[in-house]
Structures are given as structure tokens and as C-alpha cells.
Amino acid sequence: MAKTTPGPRRRGRxxxxxxxxxxxxxxxxxxxxxxxxxxxxxxxxxxxxxxxRAAYAVIGLSEAVxxxxxxxxxxxxxxxxxxxxxxxxxxxxxxxxxxxETAIERANAARTVAAHRELRGGFIxxxxxxxxxxxxxxxxxxxxxxxxxxxxxxxGSDGRQTLEDIVESGVALGYVRSAVTDHSYGLPIARGMxxxxxxxxxxxxxxxxxxxxxxxxxxxxxxxxxLADGTLDLKPPEAAAFxxxxxxxxxxxxxxHDQTARMTAAVTTRGVHILGHPRGRRFDVRPGVRADWGAVxxxxxxxxxxxxxxxxxxxxxxxxxxxxxxxxxxCIFALDSDAHNARELWYARMAVAHAxxxxxxxxxxxxxxxxxxxxxxxxxxxxxxxxxxxxESPTRNRRARG
Numbered sequence: 001m002a003k004t005t006p007g008p009r010r011r012g013r014x015x016x017x018x019x020x021x022x023x024x025x026x027x028x029x030x031x032x033x034x035x036x037x038x039x040x041x042x043x044x045x046x047x048x049x050x051x052x053r054a055a056y057a058v059i060g061l062s063e064a065v066x067x068x069x070x071x072x073x074x075x076x077x078x079x080x081x082x083x084x085x086x087x088x089x090x091x092x093x094x095x096x097x098x099x100x101e102t103a104i105e106r107a108n109a110a111r112t113v114a115a116h117r118e119l120r121g122g123f124i125x126x127x128x129x130x131x132x133x134x135x136x137x138x139x140x141x142x143x144x145x146x147x148x149x150x151x152x153x154x155x156g157s158d159g160r161q162t163l164e165d166i167v168e169s170g171v172a173l174g175y176v177r178s179a180v181t182d183h184s185y186g187l188p189i190a191r192g193m194x195x196x197x198x199x200x201x202x203x204x205x206x207x208x209x210x211x212x213x214x215x216x217x218x219x220x221x222x223x224x225x226x227l228a229d230g231t232l233d234l235k236p237p238e239a240a241a242f243x244x245x246x247x248x249x250x251x252x253x254x255x256x257h258d259q260t261a262r263m264t265a266a267v268t269t270r271g272v273h274i275l276g277h278p279r280g281r282r283f284d285v286r287p288g289v290r291a292d293w294g295a296v297x298x299x300x301x302x303x304x305x306x307x308x309x310x311x312x313x314x315x316x317x318x319x320x321x322x323x324x325x326x327x328x329x330x331c332i333f334a335l336d337s338d339a340h341n342a343r344e345l346w347y348a349r350m351a352v353a354h355a356x357x358x359x360x361x362x363x364x365x366x367x368x369x370x371x372x373x374x375x376x377x378x379x380x381x382x383x384x385x386x387x388x389x390x391x392e393s394p395t396r397n398r399r400a401r402g
Contacts, residue, residue, distance in 0.1 A: 023132075023357075028065045028125035031088045032058040033117065034097040036284055038087065040116045041109040052284075054084035059125045059313070066092050119284050122319030129353035141335070141355050145362035147369075148177035149348050151223065151246055151276060151308065151336035156201050157182035158190040160341040163204055163218065169342045171216050177371065179221035179244045180205070181276075186233020187225045187250055195238055198222065202241075217371070219243045223276060225250050230265025232272070239271040243378055246308070246334075248276030253288050260291040267300040270384040273377075274306045274334045274366075278322075283314035293322055294329065301330040304381060306366050311351030312338040320357035327358055333365050 032055035039051035057079040058065055068074050069092045074085045090097040104113050124132075133143060152166060153159030161169070163180060170178045180201070183190040193201070202220050209217055221244035225233040232239060232247055239245050247266045252259065267275050278296070279288030300307055307326045310317045315338065318326065323333065335351035337344060355365065362368040366377065 026124050026128040027092070028058055028061055028127045029120075029123060031065045031091045032056070032125070033120060034087050034091050034100045035084055036116060036120070037097075037113045038100050038103060040112055041104060041107045050079075050081070051084060053079045054081065058088060061125070061127050062130065064127055069093075116284055119281075119287060122321055123283055123316050124320075124350070124353065124357075126313075126350075129350050132353040132356050133349060135356070137356055137359070139361055141352060141360050141362040141365050141368060143349065143352055145365070145368040146175075146335065146348070146352060148175040148179070148367055149337050149339070149345065150179040150219070150221065150244060150274065150334050150367060151181045151310065152178065152339040152345070153182050153223075154180050154201075156180070156193050156197060158340060161339070163201070163208055165342055167208055167212060167216055167218055169345055170218075171212075173345065175216070177217045177219065177374075179219035181221035181223040181244065181246050184222050184224045184232075184234050186227075190250075192225075192233075193222070195241070198241065221246060223248055224272075226262065226266045228252065228262065230262040230269070232266070232269060236271060240382060244273050245271055245381075246274040246276040247272045248308075249278070249280045249289050253280040253282075254286050256290060258291060259289050260295050263289065263291050263296045264299045267296065267305040268303050271382055272305055273381045274308050275300060276308045276336075277310040277312075277315050277317040277338070278307065279317050281315065281317050283316070285314070288317065293318075294325065297326040297329040297331050300326075301332075304332065304377065306332045306334040308334045308336055309351040309354050310336055310338045311347040311349065311354070312344065313347060313350065316350060316354060318354075320354045323354055323358035323360060327360050327364065331364075333360055335365055335367050 035051045035055035035058065039048045039055065042048040042051065057077050061068060061077070065088060068077065069089050074080060074088060080088070087097045087099055090099060104110060148170065154161055154163055154166060159182065166178060166180055183192040185192040185194050205218050205220050220242050222234070222242045223246045224239065226247050226249045227233060228251065247269070249263070263278065266272060281288030297307065307318060307323070309323055333355060335348060335355055337347040337351065339345045339347060366374060369377070
């Protein structure tokens with residue numbers, strides 16, 4: 001593992017939950033947390049936005065924040081002004097920010113801040129994810145195993161990339177396959193795609209696959225919405241028109257009610273291949289679905305439905321801790337970017353990092369399987385014929401660029 005600056009000590013601050021104890025603390029995410037604490041107690045939207053933007057800049061750093069402070073270049077980072085730089089420097093030097101602690105006390109906002117901190121658990125920064133990707137972890141999935149991204153959106157719904165863009169970007173990254181999974185028609189807020197539009201998209205996919213045959217394959221996918229009762233916003237014959245169905249929750253994401261029945265119903269639905277961003281959580285915004293995840297994972301394992309690690313930065317869902325639980329139960333996984341444009345494709349790296357922290361082997365990751373094994377699994381789920389455990393080793397004849 002690469003050597004890094006030890007960074008500050010902070011009681012209660014540890015490596016991400018689920019990570020081995022020898023991992024360093026993700027000081028970038030914790031430094032950003034102090035900025036977000038201050039943002040949470042601002043009365044004016046403009047100041048709140050400024051501190052949040054500075055926090056995201058720290059999270060997006062490609063190097064350890066302690067190294068940036070030591071080098072004296074923190075002020076050169078876009079969106080980090082003098083006030084934010086002072087808070088980050090305080091954290092680097094002492095493991096806390098007296099400035100923020102004083103502000104919280106004066107505003108009598110301890111409960112508000114505590115509630116926001118609960119919404120940040122299990123997230124990792126860009127710097128930390130790259131540290132994990134570079135580490136030597138024998139027997140654990142790596143970027144070299146990763147053959148393609150199975151959740152991304154095109155101009156067919158709320159994405160900003162064409163099908164051609166998806167293929168070209170995938171080829172550039174060294175992928176040999178990907179899936180386009182635009183939103184289904186039951187989610188109009190995301191410009192969900194009608195079945196007529198899906199039919200046109202499938203014809204375009206066929207043309208692209210013919211042009212790129214033996215080089216790259218684009219799968220005809222859909223991201224279906226999981227309704228309150230666990231059914232999908234697609235009728236069974238409609239779902240069967242797609243090669244890959246990602247079922248995801250997009251409602252009741254702030255509810256305190258147990259939704260185990262809803263999520264279990266989704267993973268036991270014929271034709272569902274992947275449980276997408278299972279909690280629907282968002283960083284510092286909402287906790288997502290509350291459920292007995294052990295029960296959901298057992299149902300998914302029994303029906304051979306993959307649990308997604310959605311690498312989109314403010315989702316990271318499921319994170320390494322829940323992924324490790326699912327692994328122990330016997331689940332398979334999909335590691336995806338949830339990209340809506342080419343710039344967001346790198347979020348797949350975040351997904352792989354969480355999988356590595358959870359010690360998931362490549363043979364349990366559907367993105368790493370051979371085309372033959374992948375197609376057989378897709379067909380089993382589409383017809384409802386399941387096999388409990390995959391045993392075949394993943395393909396290693398395709399290498400994604402690191």
C-alpha cells in the first residue's frame with residue numbers, strides 16, 4: 001500500500017466501517033464533515049451552499065488533505081475560500097475544528113448537526129478510493145477484472161450521453177460490454193422512457209452492436225421503479241423485453257417505517273436481475289430505505305439477484321459494510337457508476353473500491369463474468385429459473401484500464 005501522511009488523530013474517527021483495521025483513516029471525508037457541520041447551521045442559503053461546495057471540493061481531492069495543507073496549496077483548490085481553509089487546517093492540525101464547535105454551541109444546534117452526521121456514514125472520498133484501488137488485495141475484485149458498467153443513463157431518459165457516447169466511452173476505458181439502463185415510464189420526474197421509445201432504442205442498440213461486434217456489446221437494460229408494494233412500474237411482459245432489469249427504490253426514502261416486505265418482494269420478482277442502489281440514500285441529505293437488510297439479502301441470494309454497489313459519489317449504495325454482510329449471506333454483486341454523462345463514468349471506480357473494502361472476489365461480481373456466464377444468468381432470471389450460487393471463475397481475458 002502506498003505510504004501517506006499519517007494525518008490528525010480524532011477520537012471516534014476510524015477507517016470506513018467494514019474496512020480492515022490496518023486501513024488509514026479517511027481524513028478527507030472527515031475534514032469535509034466539519035465544513036458540512038457548519039453548512040447545516042447556516043441561516044442563509046448562500047453561505048450554506050458555499051460551505052457545502054468547499055466540502056465537496058475536499059472530498060474530490062486526489063491527494064490526502066494533510067499533504068495539501070502541508071504543501072500550502074489548500075487555498076489554490078477551487079471553491080475553498082479563507083474561512084473553509086481555516087476549518088480544514090484546524091482539523092488537519094488537531095483532529096477537530098474549534099471554529100465549528102464554537103459555532104454549533106452558539107447556535108444551540110448540536111441535534112441538527114448530529115442528524116446530518118448520521119447521513120454521512122459509510123462514505124469514502126476520492127483520495128481514499130484510489131488508495132484502496134491501488135492496494136494489493138489478493139483474491140479480491142480489482143479494476144483489471146472489471147469488464148463493463150451495468151447502470152448508466154442516456155438521453156433516452158435523464159442522461160446527457162447518447163448510446164454512441166456510452167459505447168465510445170466504454171471502449172476507451174477498456175470495457176468489452178456495458179448496459180444502458182434508462183428510467184422506465186413510471187418515473188416521469190426522470191423523464192422515464194415509454195415502451196415505444198424503448199423499442200426504438202433497442203433497434204439503435206442492435207445497430208451499434210452489429211457495428212462493434214467482437215469488440216463491444218451494449219445490453220438493452222432498464223432501471224425500473226420499485227413501487228410501495230414491491231412491484232415494478234413495468235408489467236411482466238414489458239420487463240421481459242429488456243435484457244437486464246435494474247429494480248431501484250425512488251420513493252419513501254425518508255420514511256422511518258420498515259420496508260423489508262417491499263424490498264424482498266422486489267428481489268423475488270421474476271425478471272429482476274439487479275437490486276439498484278438498495279437504500280436510495282443520499283450523502284448528507286437522506287437516510288434511504290429502512291429494512292432488515294439481512295432478510296433482503298437472503299432473498300436476493302436465493303433468487304440469484306445481484307446487489308448493486310452504486311458508486312455515484314453521493315449514493316455509494318450499498319457501502320462496504322452492508323456489502324460485506326451481503327457477501328457473507330451469499331449474494332452476488334453489480335458494481336456500477338450510475339453515470340448520466342461521460343464525466344461520471346469514473347464513479348465505477350468508487351464502486352470497485354467499496355467491493356474491495358468488503359473483500360468481494362471477482363467471481364461474485366456480474367460485471368466480471370464472461371459473456372457466456374452473464375447471458376446464462378440473465379436468461380435464468382428472465383425466465384424465473386434460479387440457481388443459488390455461482391461457481392464459475394470470472395473471465396480474465398479482458399482488462400479495464402486502471
